[in-house]
Every structure is written in structure tokens, then in C-alpha cells.
Amino acid sequence: MLKHCFLFLFVLCHALTYSQAHAKNINEITQDSITKSEFLKHLGNGYLPTKYFNFDLRYLIKYNQYEALRTGIGGITNDAFSKKYRVNSYVVYGFGDDRFKYSIGGGFRIAEKTNTWLNFSYTDDLQETGSTKFLTDKRFFQFFEPRLLNIDLFHKHITKSIDLEHQLTPHLLTETQLALTKIDPTYNYSFNFDGNTFENFDLSIAKIALQWSPFSNYQTSQGGIKETKEGFPKFTLQYTKSFKDVFKSDFGFSKLDFRTIHQIGTKDNGLSEITLVSGITNGNTPLTHLYHAYPNNINKETILQRFSVAGLNSFETMFFNEFFSDKFATLQVKHYLKPFHVSKRYKPQLVIITRYAIGDIKNPERHKNITFGSLKKGYTESGFEINKLLFGFGLSFTYRYGAYHLPEFGDNVAFKFTFNVSL
Numbered sequence: 001m002l003k004h005c006f007l008f009l010f011v012l013c014h015a016l017t018y019s020q021a022h023a024k025n026i027n028e029i030t031q032d033s034i035t036k037s038e039f040l041k042h043l044g045n046g047y048l049p050t051k052y053f054n055f056d057l058r059y060l061i062k063y064n065q066y067e068a069l070r071t072g073i074g075g076i077t078n079d080a081f082s083k084k085y086r087v088n089s090y091v092v093y094g095f096g097d098d099r100f101k102y103s104i105g106g107g108f109r110i111a112e113k114t115n116t117w118l119n120f121s122y123t124d125d126l127q128e129t130g131s132t133k134f135l136t137d138k139r140f141f142q143f144f145e146p147r148l149l150n151i152d153l154f155h156k157h158i159t160k161s162i163d164l165e166h167q168l169t170p171h172l173l174t175e176t177q178l179a180l181t182k183i184d185p186t187y188n189y190s191f192n193f194d195g196n197t198f199e200n201f202d203l204s205i206a207k208i209a210l211q212w213s214p215f216s217n218y219q220t221s222q223g224g225i226k227e228t229k230e231g232f233p234k235f236t237l238q239y240t241k242s243f244k245d246v247f248k249s250d251f252g253f254s255k256l257d258f259r260t261i262h263q264i265g266t267k268d269n270g271l272s273e274i275t276l277v278s279g280i281t282n283g284n285t286p287l288t289h290l291y292h293a294y295p296n297n298i299n300k301e302t303i304l305q306r307f308s309v310a311g312l313n314s315f316e317t318m319f320f321n322e323f324f325s326d327k328f329a330t331l332q333v334k335h336y337l338k339p340f341h342v343s344k345r346y347k348p349q350l351v352i353i354t355r356y357a358i359g360d361i362k363n364p365e366r367h368k369n370i371t372f373g374s375l376k377k378g379y380t381e382s383g384f385e386i387n388k389l390l391f392g393f394g395l396s397f398t399y400r401y402g403a404y405h406l407p408e409f410g411d412n413v414a415f416k417f418t419f420n421v422s423l
Contacts, residue, residue, distance in 0.1 A: 042054060043057075046058055047075070047076075049078065051080055052077060052078060052080050052081040053075050053076070053077055053078065053081065054075050054076055054077075054078050055073065055074070055075040056074040056075045056076065056090065058074070059071075059072045059073055059074040059090045059092050060072075060073070062145065062148055063148070063149055064148050064149065064150075064151045064152070064154075065149075065150060065151060065152035066094075066096060066097060066126070066151070066152055066153075066154050066186060067094030067095070067096045067097050067099075067126070067154075068094065068095050068096030068097075069094070069095045069096070070092055070093070070094045070095075071092060071093060071095075072090060072091050072092025072093055072101075073090065073091065073092075074088070074089060074090025074091065074092075074103075075088070075089075075090070076088035083109070083112075084108055084109045085106070085107070085108045085109075086106060086107050086108075086117075087105075087106040088103075088104075088105050088106065088121075089102070089103060089104040089105065090102060090103055092125075094126075097186075101124055101125040101126065102123075102124055102125070103121060103122065103123035103124070103125060104121070104122055105119060105120055105121030105122065105123075106119070106120060106121075107119035107120065113220075114166055114167045114168075114225070115165065115166075115167045115225060116164070116165060116166045116167070117164070117165045118162070118163075118164055119161075119162070119163050119164075119165065120161070120162050121159075121160075121161050122158075122159070122160050123157070123158070123159045123161075124156075124157075124158045125156075125157065126154040126155065126156055126157070126186070127154065127155060127157055127288075128151050128153065128154055129153045129154060129155050129185065129187075129287060129288050129292070130153070130287070130288070130290055130291055130292030130324055131292065132238075132255075132257055132279060132291065134209055134211070134236050134238050134257065134259065135163065135175040135176075135177055135207055135209035135238060136173050136174070136175050136209045136210065136211035136236060136238075137211075137236075146296075146308075146309035146310060146311050146312070146417075146418075146419060147294075147296050147309075147311035147312075147314050149308055149309060150296055150297075150298050150308055150320060151320070152320060152321075153186075153187060153320065153321055154186050154187075155183050155184065155185040155186060155288045156183070156184040156185075156186060157181050157182065157183050157184075158181065158182045159179050159180070159181045159182075160179065160180045160181075161177055161178065161179035161180075162177070162178050162179075163175060163176060163177035163178070164176045164177075167225050170218035170220065170225050171212060171213050171214050171216065171218070172210060172211070172212050172213075173210070173211045173213075174208070174209065174210050174211075175207075175208075175209050176206075176207065176208045176209075177205075177206070177207045177208075178205075178206050179204075179205045179206075179207075180202070180203075180204055180205075180247055181202070181203045181204075181205060182200070182201075182202050183200060183201055183202070183203065183286075183288055184199075184200040185199070185200070185287075185288065187370070188369045188370075189287060189367070189368065189369050189370055190368040190369060191286045191287065191366060191367060191368070192365075192366045192367075192368060193250075193251060193284050193366065194284075197368070198250060198286070201250040201251065201286065202247075202248050202249055202250055203242050203249050203250065203251065204242065204243045204246040204247045204248075204249035205240060205241065205242050205243075206240070206241045206243070207238060207239065207240045207241075208238070208239050209236065209237065209238040209239075210236070210237050210238075211234070211235070211236045212234070212235045212236075212237075213227070213230075213231060213234045213235075214231070214235075215231030215232060215233070216229060216230055216231040216234075217229035217231065232261065232262045232263045232264075233260050233261060233262035234260065234261050234262075235258075235259075235260050236257075236258070236259045236260070237256075237257070237258050238255075238256075238257045238258075239254070239255070239256055239257075240254065240255040240256075240257070241253075241254050241255075242254070242283070242289075244284075251283070251284045251285070251286065252283050252284060253281055253282060253283030253284055253285040253289070254281065254282050254283055255279060255280070255281040255282075255285075255289065256279065256280050256281075257277075257278070257279040258276075258277070258278050258279070259275070259276065259277045259278075260275075260276050261273070261274070261275050262274045262275075265336075267336050267339075267349070268338070268339065269338055270335075270336060270337060270338045271335070271336040272333070272334070272335045272336075273332075273333070273334045273335075273336070274331075274332070274333050274334075275313060275330075275331070275332045275334075276329070276330070276331050277329070277330045278328065278329035278330070279291050279327065279328055279329075280326070280327040280328075281326045281327070282326075285326060286367075287324060287367050287370065290324045290325060290326055290361070291324065291325045291326070291327075291328045291359065292321070292323065292324055292325075293315060293318065293323055293325065293328055293330055293357045293359065293375060293379070294311070294313060294314040294315055294318075294330065295314065295315050295318035295319060295320050295321075295322060295323070296308075296310065296311045296314035296315060296316050296318070296320075296414075297315075297316060297317055297318055297319045297320065297414055298319075298320065299319050299320060299321075302410065303410050303413055303414075303415055306414065307415060307416060307417075308416055308417070309416055309417045309418070309419055310385065310396035310398075310414075310416040310417065310418050313332060315330075315355055315357065315379070315381060316381065316383070316396065316398040316414035316416060317381045317398050317399065317400035317412060317413070317414045318357075318379065318381070318400075321370070321372060322372060322373060323357075323359070323372055323373050323374065323375050323379070324361060324364075324367075324372045325359030325360060325361050325374070325375055326359075326360070326361045326362060327359055327360055327361075328357065328358065328359030328360075328375060329357070329358055329359070330355065330356065330357045331355070331356045331357075332353070332354070332355045332356075333353070333354050333355075334351055334352070334353050335351065335352045335353075336349060336350075336351050337349065337350045337351070337352070339388075347388065348386055348387065348388050348389050348394070349386070349387045349388060350384060350385070350386055350387075351384060351385040351386075351387060352384050353382065353383055353384060353385065353398070354380075354381075354382045355380070355381050355382070356378065356379065356380050357375055357378070357379040358375055358376070358377075358378045358379070359374065359375035359376065360374055360375065360376040361374055377402075377403035377404065378402060378403055379400075379402065379403070379404050380400070380401055380402035380403075380404075381398050381399060381400045381401070381414075382398070382399060382401070383396065383397050383398030383399055383414070384396075384397060385397075385418050386418075387418050387420050388420055392419055392420050393417055393418065393419055394417070394418035394419070394420065395415075395416070395417065395418065396414070396415070396416045396417070396418045397413075397414070397415055398413070398414040398416075399412055399413055399414075400412040400413075400414075
């Protein structure tokens, strides 16, 4: 694993250097349709813009424990193509599972003033088991997604969806989705329900999500509503409902997910960031739709074998697939000290971190061929990061203590890289 990390990071650094060296040339190619500032904004959001189509950098290269190297191409049409219609798609290939994945979709704008879009998509891809995505999350792009390197538990899904985006007010964004999904775990798993055993299953799901940013500033123009100043705290709420026997859906369950993020201060002068995430599911919920509390520790014997890259909001000492819950809550507190001004360009920063998770699960015996624990005693870890030591790289040290402290000292320690790059 360590060899793969170094190889991937080397390729990443080379790609970043190449991108920066050729940004001027690329900008000259696209100067007829976009300005330099617009180009950099697109690039910072993960897009390489052209006249009618913006290529999505997320699909170029990734790595995980199941697919190994994953590479492909994708993107979305831009305003020069049409301000009322858009087409988005991608195709990727995983060398580890020797399989193509793809998605094709599109949408049309119903109301420009409220940025209301009706979207359609068909997706055949993988999703991490136990993960939850909020519909209203803004596009979040990283040149390098550290936690992805370590994930090994995925399920295949074929999803047909229709969703409606609507800016209810400048401070309140909503999105509603209806989806039909066929799910097939890539691992040995079966779910016992009503006397039957399911190794794969169909779901008919409705979701509604709201994101409320009461302290942000917005500007309304002909092009819609744009956030001009980010304010905190921010709140996100999402309700999910799976309907049994609707379009041959196998299970009925519901989920309620909540997240709030608050920041005090600035990164240049000292910043405290508090993130609270919670979720609860009720009904006959398979493992694929339970909660895993964001683990990021590889199941290897020694500290050096587990040496990888730290995530942004993950539990660095919690092993993958160690815990699953049908109700949980996590609290993370980060304090960024004022950067050390060693020189004009060299400014490493110390971050002190504490994380706490609690949860529980009913009827764990329904989930066959997989072993996991409960978080009902409360899980705690603390540590620190020293970021931007060299070319965006830093170091992270985290220690696991409390109710889930392990007998061997080394099993409670996570020592990893950090990686922070921004345009």
C-alpha cells in the first residue's frame, strides 16, 4: 500500500506541475470564450474549460483498494453551449476490477431567477458502503482525495434518477430526487429480511434536502443567485425514504441526516472549526445504507504498513469496516493555529484535532457474512497535523483512547501524510 501511495503522489505532483506550467497556454486557447479569472475559477472548481464543454478533472485519475487505478474522462456543457439546457456525462475504467463505469445525464432550466433546474441521469458505477451524500452539497473538488486511497468496501449500483434543484430563498437551497436503484455488493454479503435472504436488491427512493446558510451574503442578478460572502454556521438536512413494493422495491426504510459546520476566526490568524454530523435510519435497512462514521485506517498489522494519507474529516485511527450503525453522531473540533511565517512563501501550520463518535445498531444479526462492532460506548481520538511542510505535504499524528482503546499501543496510533493544495 505504501508503494502505491508514493507512486500515486508522484504522478499527482507531476500532473500538477505540468498543469501549472501549461496553464498560460491553455488560457490562450480558451481566451475567446473566457477570461483569465474565469479560467482560474473553473480550474479551482475542478473543471478545464473549453468553448462549449468543461472537462471534469475529477475523473482523470483516482485510486482505491477495489478498483486500483481508476481513470476516465467526463464533463458538462457550459453557458456558451446553452443557458437553458445542459448535458453531463463521464466514463471511467477500473484496472483492478477490469470494468467500465459511466453516467449520462442532462437537465433544463425552468426558472432563471431562482436557478431552478430539472435534471435526469442514468448511472452505472460504484458507491462506498455506509456513505451518505447530501444532495445540496456544493461541488467540492480536490486535486487529491486522500481517503479514497484506502476504501475497499463498495457496492455496484445502476441508478435512474430525476431531481429538481430550487433556490427557495437566497439563504435556502433545496433539492428533491426520485430514483430507482439496482444494488449488488462487490463483497460477500447477504441481508435477512422477512424470512428471505437478499444478496442483491432493488430500491425505489425519494430524497429531499435543504441547505440553510443564514449568515452568508448573496447577490441576485440576471444570471441567478450567487454567494458573495460565506457565513457560518451552515445547516444541512436531508430526508430519505425507500418504498417497499413500489417499482419492485425490496425494502422499506427511512433516513434522516443532519450536518452543521461552524467556523470562528480565519486561517491566517487562527481558526476554530466545529463539524457536527448525525443520522438515523428506521425500518429494514441493508448494510449499504447504514452509517460507517468515516473511518480511514487500513487493516494492516504495523504503523508503517498503515502509513497513508489523512483525510479531511475522517477518523484516522478507526479501521475500515470496524463499525456500522443505524443511528450515529460525530463531532469534530479543529483549531488552526496562526501559520508560522518562516519566509514569505514557506508558512507551515499546526492544527489540533479532536473527534468523537457515538452510535448503535438494532438487529446486527440480519447482516450476514460480515463482522462489525457498535459505537454505543463512544469513540474518541485526538491528535495534530503540521500542514504545508513541503509542496503542500504535511504530517498527521492521531491517537485512539477511551472505551475503544486497543490492547496493543501501535494499533491506537495513526501516523500519516497530509496534503493541502489550492489555486
